[in-house]
Amino acid sequence: MNLALSITWDVNPELFTIFGREIRWYGLLWVIGLIVAVYIVQKIFQKEDLPEKWFDSLFIYMIVGIIVGARLGHCLFYEPEYYLSHPIEILKIWEGGLASHGGVVGIIIAVWLYSRKVTKLSMLWTFDRVMVPTGFTAAMIRLGNLMNHEIYGGPTDAPWGFRFITNINAWMNGAPPVYSEPSHPTQIYEALAYLVVFGITMYMYWKTDAKDRKGLITGVGILIIFLFRFFIEFIKNVQVDSEIAMRENTGLVLGQWLSVPFIIWGVWMIWFALSHKPEKVVTPHQSDLNRKKAKKK
Template identity: 50%
Template sequence: MTLASIVWDVDPVLVHLGSLEIRWYGLMWGLGFILAYEIVSRLFKKEGYPDYWADKLFVYCIISSVIGARLGHCLFYEWDFYGAHPIEILKIWKGGLASHGGVFALILALIWYSKKVTKKSVWWLFDRMIPAVAVVCICIRFGNLMNSEIFGFPTSLPWGFEFIRSREWQELYNQNGVAQPCHPTQIYEMLYCLVALITSWLMYYKFHLQRQIGLITGVSLLIFFGARFGLEFMKNPQVAEEVNMTLNIGQLLSLPLILLGIYLIATSKKRKEAF
C-alpha cells in the first residue's frame, strides 16, 4: 500500500504548566546552543586553548544570533509593520526569526570576538565552529517542524505532510474537502544541515583541512546557502511581497553568502596556517 501523505498533528507546546508553556521551538533553540557549546569547548580543549574562550564565545553567539535573527526578520520580511510599530520588535516570543539575519550578525560579532579574544582570523574561528552551527540549525528546523511552519508547496510525493495545526495550511491547502499534502521543507533543511555537519567534521578530523583557513567555512556556506537557495523554489512565500518576486527574499539574502563561500574556497591556500 502506498502512503498517500503524512498527517502532522503535533502540539507545538511540549508542556503546559498553568499559564506557562514550554514550547518545542524554544526548547530546540536552547538544546542547540548547549550542544554547540559542548562541541566547540571540546575542540578548543583538544587544541590546547583556554577554557574561557568557549565561555565567552557562547555569550557572543547567543546574543548576536538571537538579536540578528529577530532584526533580520523585522527588517527583511515585515518592515512595513515593524517600522510602524517598533515596540513589537521586542516581542520576540510572538515569533519571527530569520536565519540570514542571525548569520550576518554572528559574523560581525565573531569578527569582534576574534580581535579581542583569539587574536586570529575570524575564518579560523568559523572553521572550528561550523559543526556546532550545523547542529544549532538542525535543532531550529526541528523546532519549525514542531510548529508546523515554513513548509513547502503541495506535492504528490508519498512523504508530503498535512500540517493540520497550521492556519496557513488550512486556508491554502485544505479547502472544499480536499487536503493537499505539502513538502516538509523543514526536514529537507535539516538534511542539508546534516550534510554540512558531516562534511565539516570530516574536513577537520580526517583530512585536517583547517590548515587552509576559511576552506571549511567556504565549503559549508555553499552547502548551507546553495541548498537553501534551491529549496526556496518549493517554499510558500513567507510574506505577501514575495508572491510576485522572481527570487524571494531568502534567495536574495543567500546570494552574498554563496559568493562569500566561493571567495573563501578560492583564497584559502593563501591563508594556510603554519603547524
C-alpha cells in the same frame, strides 16, 4: 490529490505550560542545537589547548549575535513596516519569527568583535571552529519549524507530503483544524541537508588538516547551506505576502536574493583556502606554553 498517500501532521507545537508561559518544541530544539554546538566548540578549544576565557567570551558573543541577528533579520527583512510601527513586538521572540540570514549576519558581527577584542586572530580562524557544529544547530531549528507547522513547501503528489494545520493558533485554542493540501515538508529536507553539512564539517576538522587552511571549513559549510537554501526556495511557500510580487517580477524570493552573497562568499573562501598552504596558527597562549616548556628543558 490522494489524501490517503499523505501524512496528516497534527502535532501540537506546545510541550507544556509553566508559570503561565507556554514552552514549545521550537524552543526546546533551539536549546538542544545550541547545547550541542557549545559542547563541540568547547571540545575544539580543549583539543587546541586554548584559554578557557576565550571559550567563555565566545559563548556570550555568539548567543547574543545569533538571537539578536536572527530576530532583527526576520523583522527587518520580511516585515519591516509592521515591526517598525510596533517596535515592542520585536522583543517577543517566543512568538516565533527568526531568520537564518539575519542569524548569520549576527554571527559575523559577533565574530568580528570577538576576534578584535579577545583573540586578536583572523575572523576566519574563529569561523572555522564555529562552523563545525553549525549544521546540527540549523537542523534543530528546521525541525522546530516542522513542529510549528510553518515554513513548508507547495503542494505535492509525493507519498511523503504533509498536511499541515493552517490555523495553528486557533486550533491550539480549541478551534477545529484546517489542513493544507499535501505539501512538501521542506523543513525536513533542509534539516537533512544541514545534517550532511554537520557530518562534512566534523570530518574536515577532526580527520583532515582543513582547520589549518584558513576559511576552508567555513567556505564549504556556507556554500552547501546557502546553495541548498537557494534551490529549496523554489518549492517553498512564501513567508510574507510581499514576496509574491517579488517572485512574479524576478522569479526569485527574498530568501534566494539574500543567499546569493553567502554563496559567493563561500566560493571565495574555498578558493582562498586552497590557494594557500596549510598553516598552523600559534596563539599567544600556546606561545607562552612553548616558552615555559623550553625553559624546563
